Amino acid sequence: EPEVTQTPSHQVTQMGQEVILRCVPISNHLYFYWYRQILGQKVEFLVSFYNNEISEKSEIFDDQFSVERPDGSNFTLKIRSTKLEDSAMYFCASSEFYGGPANTEAFFGQGTRLTVV
Amino acid sequence: AQKITQTQPGMFVQEKEAVTLDCTYDTSDPSYGLFWYKQPSSGEMIFLIYQGSYDQQNATEGRYSLNFQKARKSANLVISASQLGDSAMYFCAMRPYSGNTPLVFGKGTRLSVIA
Numbered sequence: 001e002p003e004v005t006q007t008p009s010h011q012v013t014q015m016g017q018e019v020i021l022r023c024v025p026i027s028n029h030l031y032f033y034w035y036r037q038i039l040g041q042k043v044e045f046l047v048s049f050y051n052n053e054i055s056e057k058s059e060i061f062d063d064q065f066s067v068e069r070p071d072g073s074n075f076t077l078k079i080r081s082t083k084l085e086d087s088a089m090y091f092c093a094s095s096e097f098y099g100g101p102a103n104t105e106a107f108f109g110q111g112t113r114l115t116v117v
Numbered sequence: 118a119q120k121i122t123q124t125q126p127g128m129f130v131q132e133k134e135a136v137t138l139d140c141t142y143d144t145s146d147p148s149y150g151l152f153w154y155k156q157p158s159s160g161e162m163i164f165l166i167y168q169g170s171y172d173q174q175n176a177t178e179g180r181y182s183l184n185f186q187k188a189r190k191s192a193n194l195v196i197s198a199s200q201l202g203d204s205a206m207y208f209c210a211m212r213p214y215s216g217n218t219p220l221v222f223g224k225g226t227r228l229s230v231i232a
Contacts, residue, residue, distance in 0.1 A: 033219060035219075035220075041224070042208070042222045042223060042224040042225060043162070043208060043210075043220075043222040044222070045219040045220065045221070048219055056219065089160055091162060093162075106164075106219075106220060107164070108154070108161065108162035108163075108164070109161070110159070110160065110161040111160045111161055111162070113160065
């Protein structure tokens with residue numbers, strides 16, 4: 001069964017450093033997402049991406065964040081200068097359609113646990 | 118804007134018993150989809166079941182069923198014959214049919230299955 005793959009599974013970084021989280025969405029999917037889950041809290045939307053540009057972003061997704069699809073398979077989230085509060089589980093997701101039909105599930109990757117020290 | 122409320126931070130259930138996890142939602146959109154995801158301790162998000170707002174019947178997927186009460190805006194997850202492997206966080210989420218809106222999640226319920 002096709003799946004979304006994220007690397008690394010766990011990343012530890014020093015405050016102020018740049019990190020890149022990588023995702024390989026399901027091959028025939030066109031819409032890509034990043035979500036974040038701070039430990040013990042709910043999953044929050046960060047950004048969605050389609051046709052090589054951002055479709056929508058939340059207020060969390062400030063200038064420190066960027067996304068890119070550098071080639072035909074990878075989808076990356078970059079945090080330019082990490083802060084302690086960026087420590088969270090980051091989920092990549094992909095889907096065939098965006099918005100509707102609403103039963104289009106988003107397939108989630110296994111997550112990258114980012115720890116900023 | 119959409120909002121999901123899960124009022125049970127934690128639930129316990131005896132193995133082989135059924136358990137209901139509550140979810141209420143708020144939206145002004147006339148058409149929407151409701152989802153449940155399971156998150157085991159390993160962290161991944163596993164899709165369990167989907168219910169469309171216009172679906173006439175409650176969704177079922179194996180041991181999972183969704184008790185959808187549209188007038189009450191509730192979409193409770195029922196797990197029958199609980200197994201130890203069901204111990205996990207469970208998240209209710211929704212998305213409207215129209216517009217470019219991503220999934221909105223509730224805070225989750227931690228289910229512990231006791232032998």
